[in-house]
Each structure stands twice: as C-alpha cells, then as structure tokens.
Amino acid sequence: MKNTDLSKEELLPLVRAKLKELLVSHLALEDIKPEEIGDDEPIFGEGLGLDSLDGVEIVVLLQRSFGVNIKETERGADLFRSIDTLSNYIVENSPHPLGAVPPEEVK
Amino acid sequence: MTSYPSTSAAVWVVIPARDNTGTVRDVALACREIVPNVLIVDDGSRDADLRALMSGTDIPVIRHEVNRGKGAALLSAAREVGKRGGTTMISVDADGQHFPDDLRAFLPLIKAEPDAIVIGERDMGGPNVPRKSVFGRGFSDFWLRLETGLPLRDTQSGFRAYPVRHLLALPVAGRRFDFEVEVLARAAWAGLTVRHVPVRVWYPPASDRISSFRPFMDNLWLTHRHVLLVLRRLLPLPHRQLAGAPRQPTRKPRGSALGFWFFTTALRLTGLRGAYGLLFFVCAWYALFDTSVVRAALAYLRRRFPAHGPLRQRWNVYRIFLAQGRCLIDRYHLVHGGDRLRFHRRNFEIIDPLTAGKNGFVLLTAHVGNWQCAMTSMEHWNKRVHLLMRVDEHDLRAKKLDLHRRANRIGIIDPTGYLGGVLGVMNALGEGDIVAVMGDRDYNTSRKVAVEFFGAAAEFPCSGFLFAHAACVPIAVLFSAKTGPRDYEVRIAGIIGLRPGEPKAAFLRRGAQEYAALLEEHLRHHPFQCFLFQDVWTDAATPSTLPPTPP
Numbered sequence: 272m273k274n275t276d277l278s279k280e281e282l283l284p285l286v287r288a289k290l291k292e293l294l295v296s297h298l299a300l301e302d303i304k305p306e307e308i309g310d311d312e313p314i315f316g317e318g319l320g321l322d323s324l325d326g327v328e329i330v331v332l333l334q335r336s337f338g339v340n341i342k343e344t345e346r347g348a349d350l351f352r353s354i355d356t357l358s359n360y361i362v363e364n365s366p367h368p369l370g371a372v373p374p375e376e377v378k
Numbered sequence: 379m380t381s382y383p384s385t386s387a388a389v390w391v392v393i394p395a396r397d398n399t400g401t402v403r404d405v406a407l408a409c410r411e412i413v414p415n416v417l418i419v420d421d422g423s424r425d426a427d428l429r430a431l432m433s434g435t436d437i438p439v440i441r442h443e444v445n446r447g448k449g450a451a452l453l454s455a456a457r458e459v460g461k462r463g464g465t466t467m468i469s470v471d472a473d474g475q476h477f478p479d480d481l482r483a484f485l486p487l488i489k490a491e492p493d494a495i496v497i498g499e500r501d502m503g504g505p506n507v508p509r510k511s512v513f514g515r516g517f518s519d520f521w522l523r524l525e526t527g528l529p530l531r532d533t534q535s536g537f538r539a540y541p542v543r544h545l546l547a548l549p550v551a552g553r554r555f556d557f558e559v560e561v562l563a564r565a566a567w568a569g570l571t572v573r574h575v576p577v578r579v580w581y582p583p584a585s586d587r588i589s590s591f592r593p594f595m596d597n598l599w600l601t602h603r604h605v606l607l608v609l610r611r612l613l614p615l616p617h618r619q620l621a622g623a624p625r626q627p628t629r630k631p632r633g634s635a636l637g638f639w640f641f642t643t644a645l646r647l648t649g650l651r652g653a654y655g656l657l658f659f660v661c662a663w664y665a666l667f668d669t670s671v672v673r674a675a676l677a678y679l680r681r682r683f684p685a686h687g688p689l690r691q692r693w694n695v696y697r698i699f700l701a702q703g704r705c706l707i708d709r710y711h712l713v714h715g716g717d718r719l720r721f722h723r724r725n726f727e728i729i730d731p732l733t734a735g736k737n738g739f740v741l742l743t744a745h746v747g748n749w750q751c752a753m754t755s756m757e758h759w760n761k762r763v764h765l766l767m768r769v770d771e772h773d774l775r776a777k778k779l780d781l782h783r784r785a786n787r788i789g790i791i792d793p794t795g796y797l798g799g800v801l802g803v804m805n806a807l808g809e810g811d812i813v814a815v816m817g818d819r820d821y822n823t824s825r826k827v828a829v830e831f832f833g834a835a836a837e838f839p840c841s842g843f844l845f846a847h848a849a850c851v852p853i854a855v856l857f858s859a860k861t862g863p864r865d866y867e868v869r870i871a872g873i874i875g876l877r878p879g880e881p882k883a884a885f886l887r888r889g890a891q892e893y894a895a896l897l898e899e900h901l902r903h904h905p906f907q908c909f910l911f912q913d914v915w916t917d918a919a920t921p922s923t924l925p926p927t928p929p
Contacts, residue, residue, distance in 0.1 A: 315797070323798035324825055324841060327848045330804040340808065344801040351797070 282368050286358040289336075289370050297332050298325055310355045326351070337365040389488060390415040390464040391481065394451035395472035399426040406437050408478035409470055413485075417458055418472075421451040448536075449550065449557020456545045464542060466492060471536045473582075480577040484539050487573055493544065495565050497530070498537030498577035506581040518559055521604040525611050526566035533562055537577055544570055544620050551667065555596045556603035563607045567617035609660040645711060650718060650863075653707045661699035665692060675699075677913035681832035682905055697906040705748040705860060705907070712751055722861070723755055724869040729854045732873070733759045738807040740846045740853045742817040742874075744897055745909040747858035752868045753814070757787055762811040764789045766799055766841075798841075807849035815842040817855070817893050818910055827886045828916070829894040836894065836914040843889040846874075847882050853889065855896050859904040871896040 277285070291305035294314075298321065308319065314329070315321050321329075329351070333339040339361055341350060350360050362368050391409040395402045395418055402418065410416045416437045420428040422445030429439045440458055442451065452469060459467045466488050470476050480498065487496050502512050515534050522533045536558065545561070548568060552560040566572060645653050664671060675695045679686070683694060708719055732739045741756075741763070743749050756763045767790055791802035791813070806813050819839060820826070826837035846853045853874040861867045874889050901908050 322825070323800055324844055326797040326800040327804060327844050330801065331848045334808075340805070341801055342805060344796070344805065347796045347801045 279362055282362050283358055286361050286368050287354055290354055290358055290361065293332055293336055293370070294319070294329070297328055308354060310358075311353045313353055314351050314357065333361070336367075336370045337361050338367050339365045387415065387463055388465040388492075389413055389485070390417055390455075390459045390462070390467045391470055392417045392419060392452070392455035392459065392467045393470050393472050394419045394421055394448050394455065395423065395428060396421045396445060397423050397425055398472035398474075399423075399428075399431065401474040402428060402472040403431050403435075405470060405472055405474055405476075405478065406432065407435065409481060410435070410437060412478055412481040413468070415459075415462070415464060417455055417462075417467075419451040419455045419458075421445055421448065447554035447557070449553040449555075449561075452540075452557065453546070453553075456540065456542045460542050460546065466539055467542055467545075468539045469536055475579050475581060476537045477578045477580065480537070480575075483575045483577065487575055488539050491571060491573065493541050494539075494571040494573050495541070495544075495562070496539040496573045496575055497532055497562075498535050499532040499574045500535055500537070500577055500579040502579065504579060504581070506583055507579070508581065511581075518600070518604075521608070522559060522562055525563040525604070525607045528566055528572065530562055530566075530572055531574055533559055535577075541570075544568070547620055549618070549669075552599070552603050554599055556599045559600065560603055560607060563611075567611075568620045570620060606660075606663065609656070610664070645707070645714070645716075650707065650711055650716075654704055657700055657703040657707070661696055661703055665696035665699055671699075674912065677915065678908050678910055681834055681915065682901060682908070694906070698908065701860065701906045702909050705751075705909075708748060708860070708866075709750055712754070718864050719751070719866060720864055721751070721755055721866045721868055723758075724867055726755075726870050728873060729870050732852060732854060733761055733812075736810050737851055738810045738849065739812055739851045740807070740842050740849075741812050741814040741856055742842045742853050742893060743814060743856045743858075744816060744818045744900075746897070746900060747860060747904065747907045748866060749816075749858055751866060752856065752858035753788070755868045756812070756814075759812065762787060762789060762806075762809075763814055764791050764802065764806045764811055765814045766791045766793050766803065766816070803845050804849060807845065807851055813845065815845065817842050817897070818912070818914065827890040829887075829891045831894045831914065832898055835916045837916055838890045838894060838914060840886050840890060843886045843893075844882075846889070847876065847885045850876060852876065853893075855893060857897070857900045859900070859907050869900075871900060 287310055288305065291308045294300065294308070295303055295305050300319065303319070312319065315323070315326070330341070333341065341347065341360075350356055391406075391413045393402060393406055393409070393416065398405075406416050406418055418428060418432060418437060418439045420439055420441040422442045429441065432439050438458075440454060442454065455467060455469070468481060468484055468488075470478070470481075476498065484496055484498070487494070500515075502515065511534075515532055518533045519531060522528070522530045538558075540561075544565070548561060548564040550557055550560050550564050562572060648655070672692070672695050675698050676691060679691050679694045679698070683691065686694065712719055729739075738761070743752070753763075753765070765788065789806075791799040791806070793799045795802070803813050817838065820841075825840050825844075827840040827843070829836055829838055831838075842853060845851075855871040855874065856868065857871050858866055858868045872892065874892050876885060880888075
C-alpha cells in the first residue's frame with residue numbers, strides 16, 4: 272500500500288527529484304546539482320560517470336529510502352538505464368515512493 | 379598480367395628457401411605476378427647462390443650464412459618486411475608445392491582481418507601426396523587442438539598469412555619446423571584470431587622431392603615442442619595478450635575439457651605421485667625460460683624475501699610454480715572423485731555465530747593455497763554460498779565443485795554480468811546467504827584501497843569491503859594451504875566486523891589493512907603458495923609490465 276494518494280503522473284516528477292537529490296548526497300557527486308541531472312541521462316558509464324560499485328550504494332539507497340528490493344537481477348540493465356526508468360520502477364513498486372521508509376521496515 | 383587490385387605495399391610474400399635452386403626462382407616470379415612485394419630468405423643454402431639466381435629481378439634476397447631453421451628464416455623475413463613498411467606477410471614454400479594463384483584467396487581475408495593469422499588449408503586429395511604428410515597433418519592438428527582448445531586445421535601448412543607486428547611480438551621459442559606449430563598455439567593464447575582458406579597443393583614424385591625436413595630429428599623436435607606446449611597450457615599461469623588483438627570468441631580458458639581429459643588420463647596412469655613428478659621438469663623449464671610469469675611471481679618474492687639474491691629468487695619462483703602445479707593436480711584429482719586428500723578445518727568455530735545466525739556475511743579469500751578445493755569446506759554450513767566468479771569459467775569450476783549435486787547450496791554470481799554482479803551480491807546478502815569474494819581480485823573495477831603489505835605500500839581491490847559495509851554484514855577471511863602430500867589446511871584467519879557508525883571510507887581502510895595483515899601472516903607460514911601473479915605494490919620504481927590476472 273502506497274503511503275500517498277497521488278496518481279502515478281503526479282508522483283513521477285516528485286520521485287525523480289527525490290532520487291536525484293539522494294544520488295547526489297549518497298554518492299557524494301560534488302560537482303553536480305540534482306537539478307542538472309537529466310531525466311533520461313544514463314546512470315552508469317557516460318552519464319553520471321558512476322561505476323558498478325556505485326551500484327552497491329544505489330541498491331542500499333533504494334532499500335533504505337524507498338523500501339524497494341530489485342529481486343529480478345536480469346532486469347537490472349533496463350531498470351538502471353536512466354533516472355526515468357528507475358523512478359518508474361519506484362513508483363510502481365515502492366510502498367514509500369516519496370522516500371522516508373520507517374527504520375523498522377528497512378530490510 | 380596486372381597485380382590483384384586489393385594488394386598494396388602492406389602485403390608481402392616471403393619465401394624461405396634452402397637449396398631449392400630448381401624451383402625458387404619460378405615460385406618467386408609467379409608470386410610476383412599476384413603480389414608486387416616478394417622477399418626470399420636464403421637460409422644457409424650450401425650449393426646455390428640465390429642472390430645470383432634472382433639477379434635481373436627486383437626481388438630482394440636476404441641470407442643467413444649458416445642454416446638457422448625455417449622459423450628463424452620467417453622471423454628474419456618478418457623483420458625485413460616490417461622495415462620495408464609491410465604489415466602482413468604470406469609465407470610460401472620454395473619447393474613449388476603451393477600454387478601462387480591461391481594467394482588471391484588470402485587477400486580478402488587479410489583486408490577484412492589484418493590482425494588474424496590465415497592458414498592455407500591444403501587439399502590433400504591430389505596425386506603424389508605422401509602418406510606421412512597426411513598423417514603428420516592429422517597428428518599436428520590433434521596436438522594443436524589439445525594446446526589451444528580450437529579446431530585448427532592443417533597446422534603444418536607453410537602457406538600462411540601472418541600479421542608482422544604480432545608475429546614479432548609472440549614469445550615463440552622454436553626456430554626450426556616446430557616454429558610453425560608453436561606460433562599457432564602462442565597466437566591463440568595471445569588472443570589472435572586464426573582463419574583458414576582452402577588452397578591446392580602439388581607434390582612432385584618422390585624421386586624429385588627436395589625437402590629440408592629431416593624425418594627423425596625434426597619429428598623429435600616437433601614432439602618435444604608439443605609436449606611443452608600441452609604442459610604449458612595446463613599450467614594455470616597467464617598468457618600475455620597482444621594489444622590490439624581481438625579476443626578469439628571461441629577461445630576456451632586454459633584447462634578446458636581436453637585439458638581435463640589429458641590430466642585425468644595422466645593421473646589414472648601414474649597416480650598423484652607420477653603427476654607431481656612431471657611437474658619438476660615442466661616447472662623448471664618455465665622458471666628458466668618464461669619471462670612473463672617469472673616477472674609476475676618476482677613482484678611478490680622480492681617483498682617476501684628481500685634479502686635473497688637473483689639466483690635464490692629464481693629458485694623461489696620454481697618453488698611457487700611447483701606448489702601451484704601440485705594444487706592444480708590435486709584439484710583435478712578431487713574433481714574426478716579422488717579421495718586421497720584430507721581437508722583439515724581450523725578455527726572454524728569462530729564463525730559459528732555467523733553461520734548459525736540469520737544474517738549473511740562476506741567470505742573473503744585469496745589466490746593462496748588451493749582456494750577452489752577449500753570451497754568444499756563450505757558444504758558443512760547451513761547457508762547457501764554464492765561464489766563471485768567469471769561466467770566463462772563456469773563449466774570448469776562447476777565441474778570442480780560438483781555444482782550439479784549441490785545446486786541448492788552453491789550458486790554463482792557472474793562479475794562480468796550487469797553492474798559486475800552487484801545486484802546478485804546484494805540480494806544474496808540481504809537473504810542471509812554467504813557471498814565468497816576473492817579479496818585480491820579486481821572485479822572489473824579500478825577502485826582500490828591503499829594498505830601496507832610486506833612493509834611496502836600496496837593496493838587491494840575494495841569490492842568485498844564495500845559489499846559488507848553496504849549490506850551491514852561482517853567479513854570472514856578464509857585461506858587454505860597445502861600442509862602435506864595429502865593434506866590441506868583450510869583456516870578461518872579472522873573476522874573483520876563493522877563498528878557501529880563507522881563511515882564507509884574508514885571501514886574500507888581498516889578492513890583492507892586487516893585483510894592484508896592476515897594474508898601477510900598466512901604467507902609467512904606458507905610463502906610458496908602465493909599465486910597472486912599481479913603486482914599489487916605501488917612503490918615499484920618501474921611501471922608494471924605484468925600480464926593480466928589468471929582466471
């Protein structure tokens with residue numbers, strides 16, 4: 272059950288903004304401001320310049336902030352393609368798409 | 379007649395010759411019609427002056443004053459062609475057995491893949507083809523298959539195209555007829571592509587044949603070379619990859635199914651002791667002559683035994699090779715149901731709380747002792763274990779660990795998969811499973827953490843520590859060592875736990891340093907079972923020229 276009454280269309284821009292903000296703070300992206308990150312920018316490689324080990328941080332961030340666990344590892348490449356694809360996944364699967372998972376729910 | 383349109387200054391025909399007075403001029407001139415650049419190497423002809431023979435043509439002749447062998451002649455040709463700006467050379471035998479017209483078949487392949495070696499595959503169905511040549515070809519193909527795992531055909535054919543730069547860079551030891559088989563094995567190991575093109579062959583009646591091939595001596599050399607190449611393939615040491623060479627897509631890792639077969643046959647026939655015995659000779663050869671792996675081993679030995687001089691260090695290299703060879707043989711023995719090895723678990727009680735608990739942990743090990751065999755100790759744990767290992771090693775390691783039988787207990791996460799297997803690792807740890815990681819292997823990431831290792835600054839990969847910190851799980855460090863002819867010790871060297879609130883950077887530094895200290899302590903007891911083969915030290919005065927990490 273989502274802890275919000277907003278529709279998917281209303282949620283998406285908010286989730287994208289939250290995700291960018293969390294990426295910048297958790298991954299210490301010093302020279303990048305959240306608003307400078309494009310919605311369709313690749314997360315790994317060229318785009319934000321993140322490598323596979325940053326994936327570790329993002330997995331943790333998704334668990335702790337959104338309560339999302341990506342169990343289908345084979346879908347990883349599709350889900351992590353861009354801020355957009357990841358935000359969609361969060362909106363569809365997170366009980367807390369705007370972040371702020373209560374500590375007792377963090378697995 | 380005009381030259382074939384796609385030839386250029388880059389392609390040369392080279393003709394190694396020795397006493398082929400009756401044929402070499404015609405062969406060279408006929409080749410000259412197809413490819414404008416032709417070079418003859420006179421490999422110490424006794425009765426003929428090939429330079430005089432070629433006077434009046436624009437075909438250059440270089441000469442070895444004494445006979446040095448076909449391989450040496452081809453290398454001289456490659457250097458000369460390189461000097462003259464050529465990038466590919468096609469070797470043609472001087473005795474007239476090859477049809478110069480068939481050069482045309484090589485040219486499109488050279489153009490498409492300038493880094494590949496192209497073998498002219500002879501049609502042996504014609505008249506006068508000696509039975510011994512047909513047999514020799516099949517025999518040679520069989521050996522090359524064993525050595526490279528590739529289905530190479532007509533591996534004795536002298537009609538071939540070589541990329542000059544790569545030919546000169548390959549560490550080929552043979553200089554006589556063994557050169558032509560060795561160069562194929564070395565090329566395949568170095569990641570070069572090998573292609574085939576069908577060609578015709580003409581053999582004169584036996585009475586008219588002039589061949590430099592000495593049946594007894596040259597066959598002896600060939601056999602000697604094949605034995606060394608097969609043994610080299612079975613030795614799990616890295617091969618230097620040629621820069622710019624595409625990876626052979628069908629190339630199998632060393633120790634493929636054929637390698638298994640060879641080793642198990644040797645083991646069946648001679649037992650463990652006999653197989654160990656073979657190692658004394660093979661390892662001596664490599665400790666003396668294979669500079670690239672020796673250099674890799676010395677990076678460690680210089681720090682472990684700083685007081686030892688060069689001779690003593692070479693002896694130490696030999697001991698490391700022997701130890702690794704024995705571990706490899708033991709592994710084959712174990713895979714094939716051998717029961718003569720005993721594994722002694724030491725200090726396992728310290729991880730009882732971890733294996734009994736519901737949380738997962740990272741099991742950090744290293745390329746020391748017999749880490750693959752040590753994995754068998756994990757089946758006693760009441761937890762699923764995931765090994766972070768490359769997928770192209772799957773079938774082999776799967777066999778080694780008998781994964782089919784224990785499919786539910788041991789899984790594999792492919793570090794070459796998406797995000798280096800990070801999702802699989804984090805899921806497994808989240809499920810309360812164990813993830814086994816090589817602490818000295820950089821899984822496709824350049825992120826390292828600085829530590830002190832044997833009194834000098836070194837860098838270790840930080841993957842295992844990052845996983846543990848992110849998943850909030852401890853690290854158990856496991857090392858193994860061969861302690862007797864049939865005995866192994868598998869030891870939990872220590873546990874590296876997270877401290878409450880410890881920042882990531884601090885944990886990476888502390889964790890890696892504790893791991894390095896445990897590894898150093900282990901290697902103080904078992905100095906010749908260090909199979910890092912990677913220079914982890916950063917204080918080297920000269921840049922590292924080490925080969926890539928072995929699988």
